[in-house]
Amino acid sequence: MTTSAAALAGCGRSGDVEAGTLRVGISNLPDSLDPARGQFASAALIYKQVHAGLTEYGPNGQLAPGLAERWEVTPDGLAWTFILREGLAWSDGRPLTAHDVAWSARRLVDPAHSFATLGDFQNVVNARAILAGEAPVESLGVEVVSDQAVRFNLESPLGLFPLLMREFYPFPRHIIERVGDDWITPANWVSGGAFTLASISQVQIGLRRNPHFYDATNVSIRTIRVEAVRDDATRARMFRAGELDLADNPPANQLDFLREQLGDGFRSFDAPILRYLKINHDRRPLDDAMVRAELDYAIDRGFLVRELFSGAASPTRSVLPQMFQDQNDPLRMRPEGAPPLIDRPLQIRTTTGLGERMAVALADDWRQIGVESEIFATYPTDLYQAVDAGDFDIAIASFNRGLKSDPFFMLDPFAPDGFAANFNWHDEHFAELMNRARRESDPGEREEIYREANAHIQLEHAIITLVHDRAHLLVGERVSGTRADVQPQVWRYLELDDA
Structure with a gap:
């Protein structure tokens, strides 16, 4: 799914815009259009357009x-x-x-x-x-x-x-039942959502309005072209050149510049986004909570926020957002003469771009407490495969729960059946707390359970939380129908000035 600005240079220049076509740039295409198989965040985004939920x-x-x-x-x-x-x-x-x-x-x-x-x-x-x-x-x-x-x-x-x-x-x-796994190809595609699959390649998905959708009369956008542009800076440049109407995840080190240059075209949203470190609990000495704690306390989260997120994020030692957490503890250094915390290089797995820059900062922090690191920066798919196979010490991870604002959706990924529970942590107390939260119908009681579950995962240093990010999106002049407080992730609610 790699691409480049050159490969896309002939696609959708501002002078070639088709009326009623929304042009969207995202970092990568879904790993599958089948909701029984897709796991990428981009898959969840596309599902909202082509499928319909109860x-x-x-x-x-x-x-x-x-x-x-x-x-x-x-x-x-x-x-x-x-x-x-x-x-x-x-x-x-x-x-x-x-x-x-x-x-x-x-x-x-x-x-x-x-x-x-x-x-x-x-x-x-x-x-x-x-x-x-x-x-x-x-x-x-x-x-x-x-x-x-x-x-x-x-x-x-x-x-x-x-x-x-x-x-x-x-x-x-x-x-x-007739074509099996080939049902997700354009030739066989059938779905119940606002849009259907018209075309797909390694770098692009084409969608078409579904006339049989239950609310089709209120869907004004006729077609959508989704481009996979892996590099954040390239995606932002394409937007500024008029080649995209929506572009997600602008480069963290360009946020101030884009905000100044684009004005209303730069949008920021409160969002349930967590950036954190997965720790492989099956690898010594990372199975020791005290070792994990020392790694945690040595991280300068303020530096990450200032230098890598242009101040548009909040440092955190909590899975849940600020209202649920205590103040961050000050950095802690190991006493002079203390025995080595880890007697081998610590392997940090991440993706290129922002993830790699975060890894460099973390390696520098841990060097201050005598821990050396090796950084392995790869494509997202390779990172996911390595983590699932247990081939990692530390992995820089993140998730964006999109429009899901309930605390359940921030904590549940780490429960035994959660999509982020792939770091070999097995904790019966946390699992029981999440089961209690599922059963509880009273919102006040649920919140207390969430507080306890949040405190427990923090006390155990099961993961190392880093920052709560905001969602940033570039929105073109052709697009209307967006709200200031809700990310425009359901594209059928949007309108184009030429639709």
């Missing part, structure tokens, strides 16, 4: 009806029923029914077809047993009540269930 993100970022027009829960909290809109259809015009929803739920937990972790479905009856190969897929706690109603039966109450259903996307069973 519930949705409204224009204000809050929970809104999606394929389901309403939902209800039993008094004991153990069963949620979603009532679908009338007349739903797939992008090929075939009816979309509760039978499709139930089949899709079973496919999502079937280890023969899904690479996804249980995530949103771990509370559904038999989901864990199915994923472990201990129960048949048909035993999943989902049932069709009628063509327009589907019920999910849970093993324990889950008050957040409708929120989680914003990113459960039904699959086109009638296509998948």
Whole structure:
């Protein structure tokens, strides 16, 4: 998926803009267009455009009806029923029914077809047993009540269930059963979202408005071209040259410059973004909490914020944002004459660009306490593979939960089934706290559980948190319909002045 400015120089110059076409620049394309298999943040972004959830993100970022027009829960909290809109259809015009929803739920937990972790479905009856190969897929706690109603039966109450259903996307069973994995190619593509897949290459995805989408009359953008531009600075230059209408993640060392040059075209949003260090707990001496603590306390987070984020981030030793955390402790140095903390070079894995610059700063901090480091900067895919294989000491990581603002979504990635729980940390207390949070329906009680879980992961130094970042986006003059307080991640809400 590599690209360059030269490779894209002939694509979408400002004078060649097609009316009604939104041009978006992102750092990399999805690893898969199949929600049962994709894991990249870019995949989650594209899913919001081409798939439709039972519930949705409204224009204000809050929970809104999606394929389901309403939902209800039993008094004991153990069963949620979603009532679908009338007349739903797939992008090929075939009816979309509760039978499709139930089949899709079973496919999502079937280890023969899904690479996804249980995530949103771990509370559904038999989901864990199915994923472990201990129960048949048909035993999943989902049932069709009628063509327009589907019920999910849970093993324990889950008050957040409708929120989680914003990113459960039904699959086109009638296509998948005919062509298998080839359903995600343009020739076979069928989905229920606002846009359909028109084309795809290593560096570009083309989307087309879906006339069968349930809210198609309110979607004004006709086509979307998504460019994969790996280098942040190149992406920003393309935007300034008029080749892109939206560009994500502008270079951290250019934020002040871009803010001054672009005015209203530079947007910043409060966002649940965490940059942190994964620590391989299976490697000595990193399995010692005291060693992890000394590495943590030696990091000059203020330097990272000032020099690498242009002050547009907050230093943190907490997974949760500022209102949940205590003040940062001062830097701590090891006493003179103390024995070496680590008697070998510490391997730091990261990506090129900002990640590599962060690694250099960290290596310098740790050198002050007698720890030498080796930096391995690679492409994101190579980094993910190394971490999943356990081939790392320290890995610079981050996640952006997008429009998910509840504290659950910041902490749950580190729970046993979480997408970020791949650093060999096994802690029963933290797992139980997150299970309690899932079961708790009272927001006040949930917040107290989150505070305890946050304090526990911090006390154990299970990971090393670095900064809470803001989301920065470059928005072109052609684009309207954006809100000052919500990231424009659902593109069907946007409008173009020539659409």
